[in-house]
Amino acid sequence: MTRLIDYDAAPAEVRAVYDDIMRTRGVRDVNNFWKALAVDPPLLRATWERLKQVMAPGALDPLTKELVYLAVSIAHGCTYCIASHTAAARARGMDERMYGEFLAVVAMAAQTNRLAQALRVPVDPAFG
Amino acid sequence: MTRLIDYDAAPAEVRAVYDDIMRTRGVRDVNNFWKALAVDPPLLRATWERLKQVMAPGALDPLTKELVYLAVSIAHGCTYCIASHTAAARARGMDERMYGEFLAVVAMAAQTNRLAQALRVPVDPAFG
Amino acid sequence: MTRLIDYDAAPAEVRAVYDDIMRTRGVRDVNNFWKALAVDPPLLRATWERLKQVMAPGALDPLTKELVYLAVSIAHGCTYCIASHTAAARARGMDERMYGEFLAVVAMAAQTNRLAQALRVPVDPAFG
Amino acid sequence: MTRLIDYDAAPAEVRAVYDDIMRTRGVRDVNNFWKALAVDPPLLRATWERLKQVMAPGALDPLTKELVYLAVSIAHGCTYCIASHTAAARARGMDERMYGEFLAVVAMAAQTNRLAQALRVPVDPAFG
Amino acid sequence: MTRLIDYDAAPAEVRAVYDDIMRTRGVRDVNNFWKALAVDPPLLRATWERLKQVMAPGALDPLTKELVYLAVSIAHGCTYCIASHTAAARARGMDERMYGEFLAVVAMAAQTNRLAQALRVPVDPAFG
Amino acid sequence: MTRLIDYDAAPAEVRAVYDDIMRTRGVRDVNNFWKALAVDPPLLRATWERLKQVMAPGALDPLTKELVYLAVSIAHGCTYCIASHTAAARARGMDERMYGEFLAVVAMAAQTNRLAQALRVPVDPAFG
Numbered sequence: 001m002t003r004l005i006d007y008d009a010a011p012a013e014v015r016a017v018y019d020d021i022m023r024t025r026g027v028r029d030v031n032n033f034w035k036a037l038a039v040d041p042p043l044l045r046a047t048w049e050r051l052k053q054v055m056a057p058g059a060l061d062p063l064t065k066e067l068v069y070l071a072v073s074i075a076h077g078c079t080y081c082i083a084s085h086t087a088a089a090r091a092r093g094m095d096e097r098m099y100g101e102f103l104a105v106v107a108m109a110a111q112t113n114r115l116a117q118a119l120r121v122p123v124d125p126a127f128g
Numbered sequence: 129m130t131r132l133i134d135y136d137a138a139p140a141e142v143r144a145v146y147d148d149i150m151r152t153r154g155v156r157d158v159n160n161f162w163k164a165l166a167v168d169p170p171l172l173r174a175t176w177e178r179l180k181q182v183m184a185p186g187a188l189d190p191l192t193k194e195l196v197y198l199a200v201s202i203a204h205g206c207t208y209c210i211a212s213h214t215a216a217a218r219a220r221g222m223d224e225r226m227y228g229e230f231l232a233v234v235a236m237a238a239q240t241n242r243l244a245q246a247l248r249v250p251v252d253p254a255f256g
Numbered sequence: 257m258t259r260l261i262d263y264d265a266a267p268a269e270v271r272a273v274y275d276d277i278m279r280t281r282g283v284r285d286v287n288n289f290w291k292a293l294a295v296d297p298p299l300l301r302a303t304w305e306r307l308k309q310v311m312a313p314g315a316l317d318p319l320t321k322e323l324v325y326l327a328v329s330i331a332h333g334c335t336y337c338i339a340s341h342t343a344a345a346r347a348r349g350m351d352e353r354m355y356g357e358f359l360a361v362v363a364m365a366a367q368t369n370r371l372a373q374a375l376r377v378p379v380d381p382a383f384g
Numbered sequence: 385m386t387r388l389i390d391y392d393a394a395p396a397e398v399r400a401v402y403d404d405i406m407r408t409r410g411v412r413d414v415n416n417f418w419k420a421l422a423v424d425p426p427l428l429r430a431t432w433e434r435l436k437q438v439m440a441p442g443a444l445d446p447l448t449k450e451l452v453y454l455a456v457s458i459a460h461g462c463t464y465c466i467a468s469h470t471a472a473a474r475a476r477g478m479d480e481r482m483y484g485e486f487l488a489v490v491a492m493a494a495q496t497n498r499l500a501q502a503l504r505v506p507v508d509p510a511f512g
Numbered sequence: 513m514t515r516l517i518d519y520d521a522a523p524a525e526v527r528a529v530y531d532d533i534m535r536t537r538g539v540r541d542v543n544n545f546w547k548a549l550a551v552d553p554p555l556l557r558a559t560w561e562r563l564k565q566v567m568a569p570g571a572l573d574p575l576t577k578e579l580v581y582l583a584v585s586i587a588h589g590c591t592y593c594i595a596s597h598t599a600a601a602r603a604r605g606m607d608e609r610m611y612g613e614f615l616a617v618v619a620m621a622a623q624t625n626r627l628a629q630a631l632r633v634p635v636d637p638a639f640g
Numbered sequence: 641m642t643r644l645i646d647y648d649a650a651p652a653e654v655r656a657v658y659d660d661i662m663r664t665r666g667v668r669d670v671n672n673f674w675k676a677l678a679v680d681p682p683l684l685r686a687t688w689e690r691l692k693q694v695m696a697p698g699a700l701d702p703l704t705k706e707l708v709y710l711a712v713s714i715a716h717g718c719t720y721c722i723a724s725h726t727a728a729a730r731a732r733g734m735d736e737r738m739y740g741e742f743l744a745v746v747a748m749a750a751q752t753n754r755l756a757q758a759l760r761v762p763v764d765p766a767f768g
Contacts, residue, residue: 042612069236083256102373112161354444
């Protein structure tokens with residue numbers, strides 16, 4: 001199985017990233033994704049630094065960002081990411097009704113995507 | 129190229145759907161997607177009826193739904209859908225800052241999706 | 257643009273493959289796919305030899321094989337392949353009603369695929 | 385893990401859909417897919433109603449529809465769907481020779497799809 | 513679960529392929545992939561014969577070929593293939609630094625792929 | 641069509657990135673990808689800074705990195721990326737024989753990926 005690097009076994013540069021993740025998120029341990037990514041400390045750092053920036057509140061609110069993230073993860077078939085970002089979306093306020101509507105939109109997009117590709121529909125000039 | 133069925137050349141059952149699309153959206157013509165899908169009138173009707181229901185305002189607001197739709201379309205590589213739902217998202221209030229943040233989230237998800245799959249990260253028990 | 261190697265400009269080993277394609281299919285020229293693949297003659301030959309074998313009539317009839325081919329091509333978003341295998345399916349007897357039903361199945365699969373992945377549904381023991 | 389809603393724990397609107405699935409298919413229980421989708425009763429109902437319609441015998445026979453469904457599921461990498469539709473295809477008459485030929489077509493499509501995309505092959509005018 | 517056909521239970525034509533795999537690779541048993549593919553002996557043979565040819569040393573060295581294979585497998589979300597080709601790449605000399613850089617390139621490609629598609633960037637004339 | 645922001649029309653923060661791209665690559669203009677990404681200057685900067693780092697020579701040579709990048713782009717069906725990274729691979733030394741072998745590996749991976757997923761092959765314990 002995948003090697004997961006726990007805090008106690010991690011070198012200093014990995015611990016520094018783990019510390020920042022735990023501080024930023026107010027949690028006591030980091031998720032398996034980070035423990036697996038620690039196989040390459042520079043990649044771990046670059047990914048975390050960018051994620052922290054991208055997911056911070058901005059013109060889009062945190063729940064919208066999580067739903068977009070989850071939508072991409074579903075379309076890419078990433079089981080781990082689906083599990084982790086479904087949990088994150090719930091933590092940011094997604095209730096059962098929102099989740100049902102979200103799933104309905106994803107399903108709708110999936111089917112019209114494949115229909116538009118199957119039919120090779122030319123882009124309408126109005127779309128710019 | 130794809131056969132597009134214009135209103136004037138459409139049979140009655142297709143015109144009825146086009147009429148409902150134009151009425152619901154307040155537009156003077158339907159997009160190429162519908163004109164291509166009209167190759168099979170029952171499929172046209174079923175797709176439109178479902179889309180109308182799914183994209184109506186609910187627990188999620190219309191812009192959030194468009195962003196989720198667009199995210200899936202990008203991950204599926206559907207050029208037509210990307211063009212049409214980028215336009216729809218703008219029409220529902222997406223400005224340049226929101227668009228930039230949306231793209232950043234999509235890019236982030238794309239890269240972490242592939243990293244999590246590459247590393248075969250086991251799902252954390254905490255995700256449920 | 258992609259370099260397409262026409263018969264007259266092709267080396268002998270490429271011409272031999274083109275000749276076999278034209279003879280097998282009863283056509284006067286080969287499609288652009290083969291003219292592009294001719295950039296690497298051994299790859300051209302291996303791909304054609306295998307395709308000829310795989311698409312020959314067997315336990316599955318030629319139209320069913322074309323529909324399976326087309327379904328995969330749509331899900332992979334390959335515009336060229338969608339165009340060429342839609343034409344091939346029509347040539348093997350796909351009429352408008354069949355095409356409509358085919359598209360409906362593809363759309364149905366696309367949406368339930370993404371729903372099953374989103375929900376991380378555990379495989380039923382009964383499926384084996 | 386995913387929450388699966390069993391018949392006994394299901395609200396009336398979910399039971400009504402389960403009843404219709406069991407009656408239509410002549411089975412004593414519904415698959416996990418439906419038990420997971422029941423998280424959102426309207427989505428459950430809409431998905432089942434559409435599936436029932438789309439998979440009914442028509443211009444295409446039920447086995448052909450299952451093979452198309454399975455082909456899409458493989459290309460989307462949906463493990464659950466692959467398991468369930470391989471079982472369904474067998475139940476509709478797919479024997480080992482058909483399965484072998486089906487797999488060969490899927491593999492052929494997968495490789496030529498990526499080759500055609502890699503080479504950016506322009507669509508032949510003859511394909512329409 | 514998937515039926516895996518072991519050497520002792522395999523018919524002669526399957527054993528002949530297993531023997532060639534073990535001889536070529538200098539191993540004592542074949543991987544599960546081949547034991548599953550043995551469900552269709554002609555497909556097993558064709559796949560192995562082609563793989564042996566394609567992965568042999570040539571203008572590209574074996575490690576580069578494995579990295580390309582692994583990159584495709586990650587983008588297709590094939591868990592089995594990721595596991596098997598990560599192991600193969602290590603066996604051909606991929607060390608931890610190479611692996612980290614490889615992952616960084618895959619992640620970079622994943623994100624710029626989706627950005628280029630999202631933005632519908634027109635191909636530069638200079639790319640040919 | 642996509643809005644492309646040329647140097648002369650670009651704000652200072654975008655020009656600074658364009659200048660660094662041109663200097664680093666020794667070219668007189670930037671590709672359309674950057675001109676499209678300039679719609680969001682912070683995203684443009686972050687993407688370029690990371691790309692510059694990731695594609696620099698390291699434990700893997702620049703051609704290998706380009707081939708990995710190209711392989712991912714093909715599997716994601718990104719036409720723009722395929723065009724740009726095929727050109728980049730040629731610029732870094734990919735000749736016709738290498739290209740043919742590269743395509744053969746991509747095609748091989750595509751087909752075995754889908755076969756392994758179709759057959760739901762369990763990961764061999766030996767792969768770790």
